Amino acid sequence: MKHTAKDLYNKVRQFKSQDFILGHSEDDFEELIAYYKNMLKQLDEKKICSQVIQLIWDISAYMLDEICPNCHYSNLRLTSSIDEKDTVKFCDECLYTSINNNYVEIDDEIIPANKKQVSAYLNSIRTKD
Template sequence: MDEEEISKQVSSLIWDLSAYMTNEICPNCLDSNLRLTLEAGKERPIIKFCDECLYTGVNDKYTKISGDLVPATKKIVESYLKFKLRLQRR
């Protein structure tokens, strides 16, 4: 295995471990759960991303993203989870 392949595998592993996966199924492919991400260098909006079909959505609507995606911060994930919990209690 060459260095480039090892680098790709390490990068993929870091993504899998650091990007929070929701319990929401992708509305596009219906095959994978969505991850919470952000556009690099920005704190808003939260972008939901599908690893399988590369769907990107904001406020549950498909949105084309031009920049790189990074995992949502712990603070943003906590905020998202609190919001979802409030919705469930209604």
């Protein structure tokens, strides 16, 4: 826990794979796992912790079919505040964050949106169409 934020560490420890939609991105996960596996052999404890958190993010943060309105480079991911009260769209490239399609600055950690949050979001955009 000494290498990551306490709230993030405690939340990630509670994660269960069945609570997330895993692998919904453009990432090649076989290649990603091999990359992280080889990299971990060469890193110190702090960097290993950072890479594990990044791997969890890559696997579990749901990627939307929406291009970032800020950088126009990457698809947005659907994420959440740690308390799971806000669903947040997030860009991995430029760190753009929005709630209800309004840009916001978030000082706290964000985590991948869980299945319930993803389903609620997808249902809300279907009803708008």
